[in-house]
Amino acid sequence: MNRWIYTLIVLLLIPVQTTWLQAVGMHAVKPDLALLLIYFTGFYAGEMKGFTIGWITGALMDFFSGGPFGLQIAMKATAGLLSGLLGRFFLNATGTLTMGLVLLLSLITGTIGYFFHQLVVGEIHFMEAFRWTLLPEALYNSVLGGVVFWVVIRRLPIKQPWSDDVSFPPNTD
Amino acid sequence: MLRQIINYRRFIILFLTVLLVTVLLFPELQRRPVSFLGRPVVFLISGLQKGLTWTADGIGGLWKGYINLIAVRRENEILKRDLARLESENLQLQEAAQANERLEQLLNFRKTNAFHALVAAVIGRDPSNWYRTLMIDKGTRDGVAIDMGVITPVGVVGRVIKADPNVSQVLLVTDRNSAVAALIQRTRDEGLVEGTERGLARIKYLSLLADLKEGDLVLSSGLTGNFPKGLLIGTLGRVTKKELDLFQQAEVIPSVDFSKLEEVLVITSLEDRTPPAGRPGSPSAEGPQNRK
Numbered sequence: 001m002n003r004w005i006y007t008l009i010v011l012l013l014i015p016v017q018t019t020w021l022q023a024v025g026m027h028a029v030k031p032d033l034a035l036l037l038i039y040f041t042g043f044y045a046g047e048m049k050g051f052t053i054g055w056i057t058g059a060l061m062d063f064f065s066g067g068p069f070g071l072q073i074a075m076k077a078t079a080g081l082l083s084g085l086l087g088r089f090f091l092n093a094t095g096t097l098t099m100g101l102v103l104l105l106s107l108i109t110g111t112i113g114y115f116f117h118q119l120v121v122g123e124i125h126f127m128e129a130f131r132w133t134l135l136p137e138a139l140y141n142s143v144l145g146g147v148v149f150w151v152v153i154r155r156l157p158i159k160q161p162w163s164d165d166v167s168f169p170p171n172t173d
Numbered sequence: 174m175l176r177q178i179i180n181y182r183r184f185i186i187l188f189l190t191v192l193l194v195t196v197l198l199f200p201e202l203q204r205r206p207v208s209f210l211g212r213p214v215v216f217l218i219s220g221l222q223k224g225l226t227w228t229a230d231g232i233g234g235l236w237k238g239y240i241n242l243i244a245v246r247r248e249n250e251i252l253k254r255d256l257a258r259l260e261s262e263n264l265q266l267q268e269a270a271q272a273n274e275r276l277e278q279l280l281n282f283r284k285t286n287a288f289h290a291l292v293a294a295v296i297g298r299d300p301s302n303w304y305r306t307l308m309i310d311k312g313t314r315d316g317v318a319i320d321m322g323v324i325t326p327v328g329v330v331g332r333v334i335k336a337d338p339n340v341s342q343v344l345l346v347t348d349r350n351s352a353v354a355a356l357i358q359r360t361r362d363e364g365l366v367e368g369t370e371r372g373l374a375r376i377k378y379l380s381l382l383a384d385l386k387e388g389d390l391v392l393s394s395g396l397t398g399n400f401p402k403g404l405l406i407g408t409l410g411r412v413t414k415k416e417l418d419l420f421q422q423a424e425v426i427p428s429v430d431f432s433k434l435e436e437v438l439v440i441t442s443l444e445d446r447t448p449p450a451g452r453p454g455s456p457s458a459e460g461p462q463n464r465k
Contacts, residue, residue, distance in 0.1 A: 015221040018297035018308065020229060022432065028347075028372035029302050051186060060218065063211040064297070066304035066334055066344050077190050113303060121350060124370070132370040137302050 010053070013037060014060050029136040031144045034061060035109065038076055039083045039102055039145065043093065044158050047084020054080025068120045071113060079109045087160055095149045102145030106138035212337055219340045222297040223310065235261065275436055282326040282438070288401055289442040290324075291315060295434050296340065305348040305372060307331070309437060312339045322399035322440040328428035329353060329406045330437050332399050341439075345431055346406065347372050354396035355406055355425075357389050366391065366406055366425055374407065374425040381421055385412045391425050401443055 013033055021030045034057040042050020058076030062069045086101055093101070114129050276292065283290045293315075297308035311317050313336045323330040323343045331351060335342040344351050348368040355366045355376055362383040364376040376391055389409040395402030410424030 011218070012221065014218050014300055015225045015297070017300040019222055019225045022298050025432070028305070028432075032301070034300070051190075055190075060214065061300045063214050064218065064308065064342075065299055065301050066306035066342060066348065066350070067301070069211075071303075072301060074190065081187065117303065124349060128370040132372075133302050 006053075009037065010057055010060070013057060014064055017061075018064055026140070027132075027136065029133065029140060031140040032106070032137060033144075034058075034076060035079055035106060035141055036102065036145055036148055038080045039105055040148070040153060042080045042083030043087035043090075043101070044153075044160055045084075046087065046161065047081045050080030050082075050084040050087075051077055052080070054078070067117065071116050071120070074116050075109045075113045078112055079105055082108060088162065091160060093149070095146050095154070098149040098153075099142045099146040103138050103142035106141040107134060110134040110138060215337050216339060219296065219308065219310075219337075222308065226294075226296050272435075278326050279436055279438055286401070288440050289444065290438040290440050291317065292436060293317075293323075293341075293439055294436050304350070305345040305368065305431070306334070307343040307345065307431075307434065307437075309341050309343060309439070310339070311439060312337045312341050314338045316441050317341045317439055318441075320399050323437050324400070324404055324440065325429055325434065325437055327405070329393055329400060329404050330429055330431070330434065333439065343437070347374050347427060347431060352397075353400065353406065354394045355391050356394040357383065357385060357409070358392050359386075359389050360384055363394050363396070364420075364422075369424075372431075373410075374427055375422055376409070376425050377422045378420045379422060381414065381419070383421065385409060385421070385423055387412065399440065401440070 017030075017033050021033065024030065038050055038054045038057060041053045054076035055073055058073035061072040061076070065072060082105055083101075086105070090097060090101070111134065114124065114126060114134070118124060279292050283292075291311055293309040293311040295307050296310050299306040307323075307330070309317075309323075317333055317336050319333055319336050321333045323332060329346055331343045331345040331348070332353075333341050334344045346353055346366060346368060349370060351366075351368045353366045354363070356363045357376075357379070360383050362379050362385070364379040366374050366376050368374050379385065387409055391406045391409060393400040393402060393404040393406060405428045407425040407427040407429075410426050412421065412423040414421040
């Protein structure tokens with residue numbers, strides 16, 4: 001994708017996340033647009049780009065979040081790396097697979113965030129955090145990830161660059 | 174394939190990330206270089222936030238006033254366009270009237286209370302679900318400083334945790350990291366109101382002997398420096414009293430609907446604004462009020 005368009009998306013992402021998204025929040029939980037952007041970047045463009053976008057959006061989120069600086073960087077950069085690795089294992093993702101992977105990624109990065117938060121800020125009960133923050137957010141991200149896949153990604157001529165290197169079933173010649 | 178994926182380069186990246194984050198998480202580093210670095214970014218993005226908040230009203234008006242009318246018959250288009258324009262204008266006027274009403278309420282509230290306060294507009298919320306914060310359009314240039322209390326005529330909102338020159342961040346009372354000294358109006362028992370995971374609040378450290386009832390009003394006690402005594406925080410919900418516990422606690426239902434906040438008051442000083450007693454025109458002959 002054009003670098004300028006990407007920059008614009010990243011710059012607009014935080015204002016949208018902090019203003020309009022409040023309207024679609026349920027029980028004070030809103031979807032994480034940044035995580036979706038990072039997932040699709042990492043999955044389709046590789047872990048290095050996923051990591052970079054994750055790092056940048058994480059840093060931007062940290063400037064606007066009430067938490068300690070570095071928490072979102074850790075979560076989002078890890079999400080970028082992981083989505084890149086997932087992209088190497090799964091080729092030609094379907095909507096259902098996308099939903100499943102976004103759910104998994106959201107839960108993993110949420111758990112990492114929980115441990116960082118525990119380390120820096122203080123005690124939170126994991127089950128409370130899981131029940132009221134991690135799981136609802138992951139489910140919300142998963143549904144939105146599926147919608148983004150069906151509405152946008154499926155229609156774009158996006159292909160994983162390494163997909164040509166791999167043949168299924170593996171070539172035994 | 175696995176060997177290709179797990180190569181040394183990624184481990185170095187991961188290691189550097191963890192190292193960087195660990196360094197950044199040191200409390201001393203949180204304050205200086207990070208805030209210096211963050212100011213231009215916050216300035217740029219908060220400008221976009223203000224723009225998006227402003228255009229949201231415009232888009233809402235456009236939707237209600239124009240797009241809803243697209244489906245009607247073609248021969249009435251001109252007439253309906255006029256109607257749409259008038260409806261849009263009407264909505265804008267209604268919006269302005271409501272904003273005026275809210276601001277008037279804030280100003281009246283400010284006049285009737287002794288402390289100094291500053292009106293600020295809410296321009297954004299926390300991007301993550303881990304924290305409950307608001308971004309307001311007033312910063313250090315307007316006299317806002319860290320730890321100042323933020324309220325509305327309906328009740329306590331939270332306190333300022335970050336203050337940039339043009340914008341500030343407010344930690345809501347429903348955030349799990351928030352703590353406000355409070356008392357129960359009816360029984361005068363004191364406790365500490367903290368946020369919960371569910372986005373509500375609870376009052377802790379209440380005496381086991383306290384006779385608490387659902388619906389009791391919870392007020393600020395004034396023991397923490399940022400709020401005057403007697404501001405409404407919320408009402409008591411379910412009370413939890415266990416035999417072996419040293420204290421009892423109760424849910425607090427906040428009086429403020431945080432999802433609909435548009436303007437707030439920042440308490441810039443708790444000092445009495447009223448002129449000294451004896452001076453002509455003095456409305457109060459009492460000493461300083463609302464001190465902690």
